[in-house]
Amino acid sequence: DTAVSQTPKYLVTQMGNDKSIKCEQNLGHDTMYWYKQDSKKFLKIMFSYNNKELIINETVPNRFSPKSPDKAHLNLHINSLELGDSAVYFCASSQSDGLTSTDTQYFGPGTRLTVL
Amino acid sequence: SQKIEQNSEALNIQEGKTATLTCNYTNYSPAYLQWYRQDPGRGPVFLLLIRENEKEKRKERLKVTFDTTLKQSLFHITASQPADSATYLCALEGSYIPTFGRGTSLIVHP
Numbered sequence: 152d153t154a155v156s157q158t159p160k161y162l163v164t165q166m167g168n169d170k171s172i173k174c175e176q177n178l179g180h181d182t183m184y185w186y187k188q189d190s191k192k193f194l195k196i197m198f199s200y201n202n203k204e205l206i207i208n209e210t211v212p213n214r215f216s217p218k219s220p221d222k223a224h225l226n227l228h229i230n231s232l233e234l235g236d237s238a239v240y241f242c243a244s245s246q247s248d249g250l251t252s253t254d255t256q257y258f259g260p261g262t263r264l265t266v267l
Numbered sequence: 268s269q270k271i272e273q274n275s276e277a278l279n280i281q282e283g284k285t286a287t288l289t290c291n292y293t294n295y296s297p298a299y300l301q302w303y304r305q306d307p308g309r310g311p312v313f314l315l316l317i318r319e320n321e322k323e324k325r326k327e328r329l330k331v332t333f334d335t336t337l338k339q340s341l342f343h344i345t346a347s348q349p350a351d352s353a354t355y356l357c358a359l360e361g362s363y364i365p366t367f368g369r370g371t372s373l374i375v376h377p
Contacts, residue, residue, distance in 0.1 A: 155310075184365070194311070194356065194367040207364060241310050255301065256358070256365060258310030 154178050157242050157259040164232055165267055172227045172262045174242030182206070183225040184243040184256065185217060194241070200225050201248055232266045239263050269294045271359055271368040279374045280347055288342040288371045290357035297359040300333055300340050305354045305370065314355075315342075347375045 155176045164170055176183060184207075185197040199207040203219040214230045225242060239261045247254040272291045280286050290300070299318045303311035317324045317333045317340065324331045330343040344351050354370040 191369065192354065193369050196364055196366070209364070243310070255313045255316060256303075256311070258312070261308070261310050 155242055155244055155257050155259040157240075157262050159262060160260060161263050161265075163265045163267065166232055166234060168232050169228070169230045170232060170264070171229070172240055172242075172264075174225045174227070174259055176223055176242075176244040176257070176259075178244055178246075178257060180244035180246050180257070181222055182245050182247055183219065183222070184245070185225065185227050186241040186243060186258075188239045188241060188261070190238070198225075198227075229264075232264075234266050237264055237266045269366065271295075271357065271366060273355075273357060273368040274371045275369060277372040277374055279376065282348060282375055282377050284347055286344040286347045286351065286373050286375070288355050288373065290340040290342070290368055292338050292359055295338070295359050296335075299360055300331075301358045301360075302329075302331055302340075302342050303356045303358060303367075305356060311356055311367075344373070347373075349375045349377050351375050 158173050182201045184199045186194050187197055188194045196209050197211045198217045200219045202222050216228045219225045241261045242259040243256040245254045245256050270293045299316055301316045302314045304314055305311040315324055315331045317331045319335055328345045332341045352375050354372045356367050356370040358367045
């Protein structure tokens with residue numbers, strides 16, 4: 152059984168387009184995250200949601216909009232894609248409340264986004 | 268500002284030897300520190316967590332130490348195998364934002 156799944160695995164698109172990445176976890180966790188890993192392999196948090204509520208928004212451009220329809224899903228929508236958005240995006244979940252501690256993170260397989 | 272440092276250069280060792288990876292941090296007072304393994308094209312996978320009041324933690328061939336005075340954690344893999352080749356990331360809990368180091372690549376040669 153896949154614990155944290157993301158779709159699509161690869162996404163190639165033109166500058167200016169709008170795209171979405173979906174994430175689902177079947178671990179029963181309350182907190183979900185989006186991370187961006189750039190070409191230098193630096194893994195940086197973008198957002199976290201606890202029980203469908205936004206907890207962390209780490210100075211990400213407002214072209215990025217996360218949406219959590221329920222606590223098992225956290226999708227990422229990106230408007231007006233730019234070259235610099237090319238990276239691998241990882242979804243993760245954890246048991247923590249997202250505010251007082253960050254328990255073990257369970258990561259998805261990643262989505263490699265290439266903006267041409 | 269808060270900073271996590273891991274050796275950016277790859278660590279090359281011979282099979283059977285002990286690999287030791289370092290994680291240094293500044294301007295943190297983490298309650299715990301975690302180590303993850305990342306293989307190419309995959310997401311990081313949790314390995315070990317060590318709390319601030321623990322000096323050492325072991326799991327099979329893995330050992331982690333945590334020195335809050337030195338602000339350093341060491342990650343050891345004993346009797347290393349080529350299958351241990353991967354990037355190893357340390358992560359700190361700080362102000363409820365999980366923060367990862369850049370990782371150190373380990374290459375174990377047969």
